[in-house]
Amino acid sequence: MHKKITINRLLSLLLMSMIAFSLVSCGGGGAGTLSPIPGENPGAPSVVELAPSSYIAQTNGFITFNTKVLDGNGKPVPNTTVTYTNLSSVGVLNATTALTDSTGIARVGVSSTTSGFVTILAQVYTGAGQVRDRKTVFFTTEDVLMVSMDMDVNSVPGNTIYDELSDYTLFENDSDDTVEVLATVRDAGGVPVGGGWGVTWSSSHAEAKWVRTETSTNVFGQAKAVVKVEPASIRNTDTHVNIMAFAGNGAANMVTLFLRPVVPDPATSDLTANPNVVDTSKESTITAVVKLNTGAMAPDGTTVNFRVTCDPNDFPGIVTPFSQTTGGLATATFKAPPVPAVCTITAKVAGAIIGTVNVTVKAPLSISPESMTFDLEGTTTGNFEIIGGVGPFTLTSSNTTIATVSPATTTGRTFTVTAVATGTAKITVRDALLTTATANVTVIDSIP
Numbered sequence: 001m002h003k004k005i006t007i008n009r010l011l012s013l014l015l016m017s018m019i020a021f022s023l024v025s026c027g028g029g030g031a032g033t034l035s036p037i038p039g040e041n042p043g044a045p046s047v048v049e050l051a052p053s054s055y056i057a058q059t060n061g062f063i064t065f066n067t068k069v070l071d072g073n074g075k076p077v078p079n080t081t082v083t084y085t086n087l088s089s090v091g092v093l094n095a096t097t098a099l100t101d102s103t104g105i106a107r108v109g110v111s112s113t114t115s116g117f118v119t120i121l122a123q124v125y126t127g128a129g130q131v132r133d134r135k136t137v138f139f140t141t142e143d144v145l146m147v148s149m150d151m152d153v154n155s156v157p158g159n160t161i162y163d164e165l166s167d168y169t170l171f172e173n174d175s176d177d178t179v180e181v182l183a184t185v186r187d188a189g190g191v192p193v194g195g196g197w198g199v200t201w202s203s204s205h206a207e208a209k210w211v212r213t214e215t216s217t218n219v220f221g222q223a224k225a226v227v228k229v230e231p232a233s234i235r236n237t238d239t240h241v242n243i244m245a246f247a248g249n250g251a252a253n254m255v256t257l258f259l260r261p262v263v264p265d266p267a268t269s270d271l272t273a274n275p276n277v278v279d280t281s282k283e284s285t286i287t288a289v290v291k292l293n294t295g296a297m298a299p300d301g302t303t304v305n306f307r308v309t310c311d312p313n314d315f316p317g318i319v320t321p322f323s324q325t326t327g328g329l330a331t332a333t334f335k336a337p338p339v340p341a342v343c344t345i346t347a348k349v350a351g352a353i354i355g356t357v358n359v360t361v362k363a364p365l366s367i368s369p370e371s372m373t374f375d376l377e378g379t380t381t382g383n384f385e386i387i388g389g390v391g392p393f394t395l396t397s398s399n400t401t402i403a404t405v406s407p408a409t410t411t412g413r414t415f416t417v418t419a420v421a422t423g424t425a426k427i428t429v430r431d432a433l434l435t436t437a438t439a440n441v442t443v444i445d446s447i448p
Helices: 002-025
Strands: 047-052 056-058 062-070 082-087 097-099 106-109 115-126 129-140 147-156 178-186 198-202 209-214 222-229 239-247 252-259 270-274 277-279 283-289 303-311 322-324 329-335 340-350 352-362 364-369 370-375 381-388 393-397 403-406 414-419 423-430 438-446
Touching: 047 115, 047 178, 062 082, 062 115, 062 129, 097 106, 106 115, 115 322, 129 252, 147 239, 147 252, 178 239, 178 252, 178 403, 198 209, 198 222, 198 340, 209 370, 222 239, 222 252, 270 340, 270 352, 283 303, 283 340, 283 352, 303 329, 322 329, 329 340, 364 438, 370 381, 370 414, 393 414, 403 423, 414 438
Parallel strands: 056 129, 277 352, 370 438
Antiparallel strands: 047 062, 062 106, 082 097, 082 115, 115 129, 147 178, 178 222, 198 239, 209 222, 239 252, 270 283, 283 329, 303 322, 303 340, 340 352, 364 381, 381 414, 393 423, 403 414, 423 438
16 A cells, blocks of 8 residues: 555656646746747748649539648748649639638639640749649549559660659669650450550640650550650759540540759760960850750750959950850850960859860960071071960971071971071961961172
């Protein structure tokens, strides 16, 4: 009995301690509550979640799209405008915008008088950009539960095994952009139906390109489509595209392909200059080849930013600050500074450096002095200096019976001319870029 009382007293003390601790944690007497730790973008739209009331409906029916807008803490954001876009050729929205209520939910409806898939995009414009989500639903004139369709996916190139996890994920490497989708049409008893039932294919996004489609089932009730996804934009987030099929017996189905981020690939992109050696104040054409991690060229209209630095930096060069790609290529014009230097042009796409190239800026090729007169009765040799140009240099005389030049080739900047007989000759210097400069030599005899 004594032992039982002792245990009860201990339990009572423990309970009182827990109550006291609870009161202290709440600020005393239950007067306050703990505030949650602030997350990213508190109070600002950070997540859009689109949820249709159903995914399949009869034509002339109505599907409600519920859009939940959340901040970085996962809390609802009220009084926020959501913009809706129908990405499909069928279906009609009853509104293109809606305002979130006190629970952070906005609602619009979509209906369709014809069979087909309808993809709705919901977007919220924020100060830093957009947050969005999209969902696809299906309208049918048939009782969709009376028939069925299986859809299976295999990578291209791939193996003979369908529906592996990697088959549904694209852009895992630079050649992973194509899949084969196999649709098997069944009757109400689950038996594949042959006999050439028509099959219509569609997608939720224009990035999905149809390489090949079979528009009717074979004797096994199957039809195939090969889909290649070509990114229309660069993005740092995972996205997706839905592939849909509708058969003539009313069966329909849809699969989702998950797209890894699409970013520039510096390893396969390139930056070149033509020419890469220019005279002071002259120009060079800079060409950027922008490739993506998907192996494809960057979409047309992708902005490439250019920047130039020169050493020495007394007179920096000038380069076109930005250009946009066409066929994956973007060009810019570099104007050299008025003094010799080595200038480095850097190209960036979406903040990533996709290449650098050096342009050597040189003084124009010339010879100093531009002319010299020799007297056979006096000094018969003279030194000249090569200005500018790129060595090595080749030197020739237009008339070696009048004057000779030495050396015939040099990496240095000086050479010697020797007078031989009276008359005139032209000394020519040709540099490594095949640029030429000349100096005139006159030889006289003051005492004939």
